[in-house]
Amino acid sequence: MKLFWHRFKRNKLAVIGGIMVLTLFVIAALAPVIAPYDPKVIDRNQILEPPSSKHFLGTDDLGRDVLSRMIYGSKISLAVGFVAIGLATIIGIIVGALSGYYGGWVDRGIMRFIDIMLSIPTFFLILAVIAFIDPNFWYSILPRWLSFMLEKIIMDPNILNIMIVIGLTSWMGVARLVRAEFLSLKEREFVLAARALGASDLQIIFRHILMNSMSPVYVSAVLGIAGAILVESALSFLGLGVQPPTPSWGNILALGKANIEIAWWLSVFPGLAILITVLVYNLVGEGLRDAIDPRLWGGR
Amino acid sequence: MLTYLIKRLLEMIPTLFGITLISFFIIQLAPGKPTDVMSEMNPKITPEARERLEKLYHLDKPIIVQYGLWLKRVVKLDFGESFSSDRRPVIQKIWDTKQPLIDRCLFITFLINILSMFLIFLIAIPIGISSATHPYSIFDKVATTSVFIGFAIPGFWLALLLMMLFGIYLDWLPISGFKSIYYDSLTFTGKILDRTQHLILPLFISSFGGLAGISRYMRSGMLEVIRQDFITTARAKGLSEKKVIYKHAFRNALLPIITLIGLSVPGLVGGSVIFEQVFGIPGMGQLFYKSVMSRDYPLVMAILTLGGGLTLIGNLIADIGYMIADPRIRAK
Numbered sequence: 195m196k197l198f199w200h201r202f203k204r205n206k207l208a209v210i211g212g213i214m215v216l217t218l219f220v221i222a223a224l225a226p227v228i229a230p231y232d233p234k235v236i237d238r239n240q241i242l243e244p245p246s247s248k249h250f251l252g253t254d255d256l257g258r259d260v261l262s263r264m265i266y267g268s269k270i271s272l273a274v275g276f277v278a279i280g281l282a283t284i285i286g287i288i289v290g291a292l293s294g295y296y297g298g299w300v301d302r303g304i305m306r307f308i309d310i311m312l313s314i315p316t317f318f319l320i321l322a323v324i325a326f327i328d329p330n331f332w333y334s335i336l337p338r339w340l341s342f343m344l345e346k347i348i349m350d351p352n353i354l355n356i357m358i359v360i361g362l363t364s365w366m367g368v369a370r371l372v373r374a375e376f377l378s379l380k381e382r383e384f385v386l387a388a389r390a391l392g393a394s395d396l397q398i399i400f401r402h403i404l405m406n407s408m409s410p411v412y413v414s415a416v417l418g419i420a421g422a423i424l425v426e427s428a429l430s431f432l433g434l435g436v437q438p439p440t441p442s443w444g445n446i447l448a449l450g451k452a453n454i455e456i457a458w459w460l461s462v463f464p465g466l467a468i469l470i471t472v473l474v475y476n477l478v479g480e481g482l483r484d485a486i487d488p489r490l491w492g493g494r
Numbered sequence: 495m496l497t498y499l500i501k502r503l504l505e506m507i508p509t510l511f512g513i514t515l516i517s518f519f520i521i522q523l524a525p526g527k528p529t530d531v532m533s534e535m536n537p538k539i540t541p542e543a544r545e546r547l548e549k550l551y552h553l554d555k556p557i558i559v560q561y562g563l564w565l566k567r568v569v570k571l572d573f574g575e576s577f578s579s580d581r582r583p584v585i586q587k588i589w590d591t592k593q594p595l596i597d598r599c600l601f602i603t604f605l606i607n608i609l610s611m612f613l614i615f616l617i618a619i620p621i622g623i624s625s626a627t628h629p630y631s632i633f634d635k636v637a638t639t640s641v642f643i644g645f646a647i648p649g650f651w652l653a654l655l656l657m658m659l660f661g662i663y664l665d666w667l668p669i670s671g672f673k674s675i676y677y678d679s680l681t682f683t684g685k686i687l688d689r690t691q692h693l694i695l696p697l698f699i700s701s702f703g704g705l706a707g708i709s710r711y712m713r714s715g716m717l718e719v720i721r722q723d724f725i726t727t728a729r730a731k732g733l734s735e736k737k738v739i740y741k742h743a744f745r746n747a748l749l750p751i752i753t754l755i756g757l758s759v760p761g762l763v764g765g766s767v768i769f770e771q772v773f774g775i776p777g778m779g780q781l782f783y784k785s786v787m788s789r790d791y792p793l794v795m796a797i798l799t800l801g802g803g804l805t806l807i808g809n810l811i812a813d814i815g816y817m818i819a820d821p822r823i824r825a826k
Contacts, residue, residue, distance in 0.1 A: 310512035313805040314798060317764030318782060319520075322794055325786040326524040424648055428768055431650055432783065451654055451772065454669075455662055465651030472646035
């Protein structure tokens with residue numbers, strides 16, 4: 195662990211990336227304090243104003259302040275990335291562990307299912323599910339206390355829907371990673387030793403093997419968050435993600451497209467925010483990877 | 495080799511079956527019955543007419559039976575009729591035989607994807623090779639940095655920026671559609687020129703993401719190969735550097751890239767929704783977007799199934815390419 199930190203710290207870009215990611219979280223958390231305007235307040239006298247000292251990044255077609263909307267939008271992008279990939283990672287770990295540990299028909303069945311999931315164009319799948327599912331569906335199948343909690347935290351059922359759907363369609367890579375780790379670790383001495391000492395399957399899977407195979411999972415999770423943020427913004431851009439008046443970088447960009455001939459600021463700034471966020475997550479992910487195993491440098 | 499191919503083809507069947515199963519059951523997620531959508535469009539519909547419709551689409555039967563009946567037709571490439579107001583067969587919407595080839599949805603998407611794959615390889619492979627043969631040179635640093643940024647750029651944002659630059663400020667290229675309004679009055683060369691102009695931006699956007707990925711893989715693959723003993727041997731026996739790189743190293747570094755093409759097909763096809771929507775290109779992506787928005791169930795199921803099928807074919811082609819490039823597999 196010490197060695198890991200040492201290697202990570204030597205990678206300046208990754209450290210800068212890490213600081214930027216933390217900064218983004220601070221901005222999102224302090225949104226009500228730092229945003230100069232209320233992001234939902236409509237001002238008919240300030241429609242499509244270009245950037246000025248009053249509105250640093252201009253206003254949109256309803257006179258709302260773009261900077262404030264972007265600050266509030268960062269909350270959604272970060273939350274969607276985090277929750278969606280958290281879910282995907284949990285599913286991936288469980289499925290991959292079962293597949294790698296038990297082998298045989300369990301493994302064959304799971305691998306076949308992953309092949310099927312991977313051959314349907316991912317974005318088609320996400321689009322279809324998001325459009326067809328009733329956004330309140332998840333609240334209705336989750337245990338009452340959990341859905342109550344989620345409703346309090348996330349409020350908008352649409353956003354929960356996006357998180358879950360992205361999560362359910364992006365666990366396959368993690369599952370394959372974990373499976374490969376399990377295949378190579380399950381025959382090792384320490385696993386035999388644990389079994390000889392009478393450890394149950396569950397204990398061996400979660401306490402012994404999994405703890406030794408988490409490093410690539412962390413890397414893929416950090417890189418996955420970047421991917422999920424891109425997917426969320428694309429969905430909102432297409433009008434299927436976060437719905438106005440709730441601001442998100444994607445739906446501001448959709449306004450940018452609608453007003454492309456007159457309002458460049460609506461297109462330029464939110465995209466820049468997405469680019470920077472994805473970039474810094476990627477920097478951290480690559481830094482982690484290099485720190486965990488310098489030999490893996492290069493491929494993705 | 496032939497037995498391997500046959501084995502691969504047979505393996506595709508259960509996967510394809512799984513794809514149809516998933517496409518069918520996604521539709522079941524939707525609240526209400528598909529006939530609700532049709533009756534919304536026609537509020538005067540009587541309960542009797544509705545029942546007749548449900549019978550017609552077998553909606554009165556259990557889901558498993560519905561799936562079986564649907565599958566039976568799909569095998570014959572009959573995806574039923576679209577729910578949209580024109581009630582045309584789904585297959586006609588995807589592959590409209592009344593239109594010239596270039597205006598058929600599936601063909602447009604196919605054309606753009608094939609061309610962009612071609613572009614990706616034409617540009618990314620030389621970049622990757624030069625980066626690897628001159629590591630840490632200025633060229634390599636510029637290439638590596640741009641690749642890194644390229645990974646993070648949202649394609650639809652870049653599309654908007656390019657539309658602004660080339661379509662509005664410079665006014666060089668059309669910003670939307672796949673042909674001009676006056677297309678029919680053009681001469682043959684004029685028509686080709688018109689299509690090309692409409693293709694430039696979408697093609698660039700659809701190949702952009704792949705460019706970054708492939709050139710990066712090519713670089714790391716090449717670096718790996720160059721370090722190996724057989725390259726040292728090739729150099730030691732006095733072969734020119736060009737021969738060493740392009741004959742000995744290149745072929746070995748190319749192998750993982752070929753697998754990558756197969757893997758990138760679903761991403762490319764899925765991405766077509768975004769750029770076709772941005773540029774207003776009437777391909778499969780836009781058709782899918784429209785069908786999803788209007789809850790045109792038969793069309794959605796058809797496109798999901800076809801998309802999955804195309805991906806499988808892409809994988810198979812990649813496998814064949816792999817065999818051609820790698821004599822070790824051919825021998826088995």
